[in-house]
Amino acid sequence: MNVTAEREAELIASIPKGLLINGEWRDASDGGTYDVFDPATGKVLATLASATSEDALSALDAADAAQREWALTAPRTRADILRKAFDIIQERKEDFALVMTLEMGKPFSEALGEVTYGSEFLRWFSEEAVRHYGRYLTTPEGKNKILVQNKPVGPCLLITPWNFPLAMATRKVGPAVAAGCTMVLKPAKLTPLTSQLFAQVMMEAGLPAGVLNVVSSASASKISGPIMADHRLRKVSFTGSTPVGVQLMKAAADNVLRTSMELGGNAPFLVFEDADLDAAVEGAMAAKMRNMGEACTAANRFIVQDTVADAFASKFGAAMAALKTGRGTEPETTVGPLIDSKARDEVHALVEAAVSEGATVAVGGNKVEGEGYFYQPTVLNNVPNDATILRQEIFGPVAPITTFHTEQQAIDLANASEYGLASYLYTADVSRMFRVSEQIEFGMVGFNAGVISNAAAPFGGVKQSGLGREGGAEGIAEYSTVQYIGIADPYAGR
Template sequence: MGIPAHREAELLAQVPTGLLIDGEWRDAAGGATFDVEDPSTGKVLLSIADASTEDGGLAMDAAAAAQESWARTAPRERGEILRRAFELVTERAEDFALLMTLEMGKPLAESRGEVTYGAEFLRWFSEEAVRVSGRYSTSPDGKSRLLVTKKPVGPCLLITPWNFPLAMATRKIAPAVAAGCTMVLKPAKLTPLTSQLFAAVMMEAGLPAGVLNVVSTTSAGDVTGPILKDPRLRKVSFTGSTAVGQGLIRDAAHNVLRTSMELGGNAPFLVFEDADLDKAVDGAMAAKLRNMGEACTAANRFIVQDTVADEFAERFAARVGAMTTGRGTEDESKVGPLIDAKSRDKVHSLVTDALDGGARALVGGAPEEGPGYFYQPTVLKDVAPDARILKEEIFGPVAPIVTFSTEDEAVALANNTEFGLVSYVFTSDLNRGLRIGEKLESGMLGLNAGVVSNAAAPFGGVKQSGLGREGGAEGIEEYLYTQYTGIADPYAG
């Protein structure tokens, strides 16, 4: 049956369409707007304010002006605001889920899962706000005392991607709020509506004016460039492509900004001959097809031991082939559209290159016909070692399978990438799992698990997959700096 059209219209009418600057929703300085489309139909959902360089400057002014008072706000009060936000998001879970499905395309069941995951960052950091601590000690020579404290870094620029509109916002905003930092948030132009609604919820939860400012825009460089050069900015946190992240790191160097970068991935999914294949296929479905494969944590390369490769491929292809594509609001939809035509065309070019190089499509292998940017869930076997699909991030529902014979070969194939965000290993031998895990070059490891993301765990990668960690006890540290005070010996004189 799906969601009635009037329900969609009622929800869209609740989404703020302006820029949030210093606690007020405003039109863009030049009055410009841009359209946000439904990727399953190509139709316009809403037109919202398109921020300019001037608007970005006003948002930075507001964040800088609010920083001192916000940093002095009691940790308990900051935590209670986050707790109220958690409760409000949870109460409005269906609104947030439907809005994400409309603007991003994922099936409603997955959007509901993202609401739960995204809200958990609000609850987690509401608890971390009061856990920030330092230390007091006697110096080794006994002649002084050492006082170490943690302080908020200051105003932050937060740049979020389009693929997880709520969770990527909460994963950055929640620790910044808990630490006592003010923010300018620049959401992705393809999916800004969820951030607009979430910002309204944060204000409803009691966040003071100027602490969170939101500037949606189609001209990211014009808005964020001057902010990055502003001497009052102290940190930039970005989730997105490695190429854009590298540019931001270069820009951040001008003012030696603190940086958190969660960048691209090329996750290997290793299946050993002693793995429980039922569990491995379940894990592969979660690691590959969640979010239509449009996730930096998505399994990108399936590296399977040659003795079980045929059986794994057959079972996996059967499961993938049973997945139905459709608009995310439809009950039978299991795989939604890709975000836009450019993304769909890129996925197809990778598949075509692999097929031209000798790969076989066990299922899928082409775009879907009709409106929207759908691509058939696909499994490829006999993929050539030099195929582009093994080197580039796919960001789509396509699984290329290659084989190995020894542990060393598996590790070499897995590490043969400039990326290092997450790896997956399926084996019934715990010692092997731990041994392989120690050899893999990635910031996260799923051991007999196809999903690793958790608000209580540090999320992040190595190599060109990024810098810093989000979530866990480590997440709030990204928004704090350490101050040391040397105190004269209280027994002297």
């Protein structure tokens, strides 16, 4: 897609830059602002209001005031708002994609894919809103009736990361709206513009004032701290790093808050000798290079059976070498920049550490000179099984390859991580798929598939990768509390 500078400026100018509190866009209480940068150029893209702790509590005031009436709103009304928002985003999909390309760096074609994926949470939960079933039954001894109903958990704090600016917002806002919860949304300071535009669409779709409040800020703690200390908050949903998630869970304990935590990942990509290697390489490219590798589901460790390791590495290396780095608005670009200079430096440090520990660079291995924060697509061969790069989330376009000999060794290597989010398995043997899936400690498994995220599926992990699930039928349950009513049966014993 060729985009003129005028088109970029016009779109960015049309997005609200203030805080959305009780249906109104306003400045920060102290007039503070912060800059958002284009990672492809390092230049300022926009300047937004920076919320203070006072603003955070004002947003919670609005959410709390709107909660009672919103909880009593008919499910069909909530569903219609979500569906209308979905339709508006579809109509403006190129605007949303361009905003994400500008503030996050991903190629425009990938950004369009996120619009499709992210907006689907709105459509999915518009359908779930009217099918959030309870149950009614007789007690086993026959004396009473059991009535179980789902109620909204109450005001929620939603904290989203920078890497999927639309999808991470819709994946939380969609089920919260469907369940009848009000919200305070804190988008990542690196990529807040997409959330600002999304909130504008939700208001256009008819969401009442106070149901969704958006407080972007240069300081995350100024927002989360006072809100989480307030007894009116009933839930926090966070997507981000494990260390930050741990701190939020500790803070949540004081008020016994419901928590949903989608944290770090270290996804293994297992390739067995009976796998279709061309399909495995295609899947590896999707699992590794989506979002330049800046995804918690990104394949982080390529664990390949020794009998096919050389063949896989050769094909995979060729595919990685064919990628082109560049600004995401350029039609030929297949790999955009990393989010900032710190991220790029951390990725390069991992590559250098891997080489010092015995790995060999087959493709790439260096920063790209010039403006922006680009890193070469990189393949590392002969990576020792105890290498540092295999124990850490890379969050960049680097693929380390290590080998195994037996199926059990592959399982043990996959499980040799404190994380347990996504995993990938390539084999022609369906029985092996079941055996391995039973034994690997991950919340999600891709079987001969490199992309498995879907609004209809429960997304989440185990171990240090978090708690709870987003998407699927499970997604709305995260924003609901169960109420049981025991009813005396007047016919009992007759």
